[in-house]
Amino acid sequence: MKLTARQAATATLADMARAMDKRQPVTITYTKADGTETIRTIEIYDIRTTKAGDIILKAMDRQTGDSRTFRIDRLISYTVHRSAFILDRPAKAPAEHAPVELVSVNTPDALICREIARDDRAYWTEFGQTA
Numbered sequence: 001m002k003l004t005a006r007q008a009a010t011a012t013l014a015d016m017a018r019a020m021d022k023r024q025p026v027t028i029t030y031t032k033a034d035g036t037e038t039i040r041t042i043e044i045y046d047i048r049t050t051k052a053g054d055i056i057l058k059a060m061d062r063q064t065g066d067s068r069t070f071r072i073d074r075l076i077s078y079t080v081h082r083s084a085f086i087l088d089r090p091a092k093a094p095a096e097h098a099p100v101e102l103v104s105v106n107t108p109d110a111l112i113c114r115e116i117a118r119d120d121r122a123y124w125t126e127f128g129q130t131a
Contacts (some may be wrong), residue, residue, distance in 0.1 A: 001079045009055075013072060015080060016057055020044040021130070023085045029076040037076065039093065042068070045089040060087040 004012050019026050027041045051057055055072040064072035067090045 001077050003077045004075045009072060012075060012078070013055060015078070016044055016072070019080045020047065022040050023087060023095075025081045025083060026059075027081065028070065028072055028078045031074045031076060040070075041081075042070065043085045043087055043089070060085075060089055063085065083091060 041062040044059040046058035
């Protein structure tokens with residue numbers, strides 16, 4: 001078990017990304033928004049950053065079988081297991097498969113603007129809002 005208070009947030013994030021890539025479940029001790037602690041075994045399928053700047057783990061919760069999000073800064077401790085995922089992750093929404101309009105890019109600034117717009121559109125589409 002690793003205590004997140006004893007390591008940098010980047011080390012925790014790296015361990016979570018590695019567990020996601022290797023498809024290994026992680027048991028976490030987590031502080032909920034109301035301040036209570038819970039222990040969950042999760043199967044991470046995505047890591048995102050919210051508009052507020054919080055890093056979140058999108059994962060399947062083995063206790064409920066549902067998809068949930070967990071903020072990295074609320075992790076107290078975690079253990080990465082050697083076993084494999086057993087739950088199916090949720091199907092992607094059709095909006096995620098929508099074709100992206102490609103625009104001719106002539107400058108680095110135009111490329112950066114295009115990528116930011118694409119990321120912003122994907123973020124708002126996922127949460128059922130329009131940008």
